[in-house]
Amino acid sequence: MAVKEIIKMGHPLLRQVAMPVRQFNTPELAALVVDMRETMQANNGAGLAAPQIGVGLRVVIFGVQKNPRYPDAESVPETVLINPEIEIIQPGQEPGWEGCLSVPGLRGQVPRYLGIRYRGQDHFGGKIERLAEGFHARVVQHEVDHLDGILYPQRMTDLDSFGFEETLLQAGVLHYPLQDD
Ligand code: NI
Numbered sequence: 001m002a003v004k005e006i007i008k009m010g011h012p013l014l015r016q017v018a019m020p021v022r023q024f025n026t027p028e029l030a031a032l033v034v035d036m037r038e039t040m041q042a043n044n045g046a047g048l049a050a051p052q053i054g055v056g057l058r059v060v061i062f063g064v065q066k067n068p069r070y071p072d073a074e075s076v077p078e079t080v081l082i083n084p085e086i087e088i089i090q091p092g093q094e095p096g097w098e099g100c101l102s103v104p105g106l107r108g109q110v111p112r113y114l115g116i117r118y119r120g121q122d123h124f125g126g127k128i129e130r131l132a133e134g135f136h137a138r139v140v141q142h143e144v145d146h147l148d149g150i151l152y153p154q155r156m157t158d159l160d161s162f163g164f165e166e167t168l169l170q171a172g173v174l175h176y177p178l179q180d181d
Pocket residue numbers: 099100101102142146180181
């Protein structure tokens with residue numbers, strides 16, 4: 001159990017399609033989830049995908065608690081999601097700011113579906129099925145993209161918004177720091 005190194009954009013592992021998990025409720029899977037949680041927390045992240053710590057399995061974690069400093073930021077339930085599938089419920093996409101622990105210091109606006117249903121399993125094999133919208137839906141789409149070798153800059157349609165968080169804050173383009181996924 002440890003905080004792992006997060007690999008960064010440019011590393012070939014981040015471009016690979018991750019493999020499905022076949023066996024649940026194993027010590028190996030439990031250890032992976034603990035490592036991912038500790039790594040996400042140590043980096044103040046909102047989400048993390050297994051490939052970001054060099055493990056090519058379809059495992060993501062995410063979760064955002066209400067922060068009194070940012071009352072507008074929506075909370076997202078603490079979740080371990082394995083072999084996820086996303087179904088689009090609301091066809092429209094809307095741009096929103098994203099960051100990524102594998103793309104440190106940068107932010108960009110990414111179009112994402114507003115409403116989704118996602119399904120998968122937790123690490124014990126329990127089924128998960130949820131409707132999500134807004135920020136929750138955005139975080140899930142970002143994490144699941146990691147499992148297909150896609151980083152958020154590849155989803156951007158307007159590179160005018162791509163920049164360094166510090167600079168975007170100073171320029172008043174971004175209004176408060178974001179958590180990374
Ligand atoms: Ni990310």
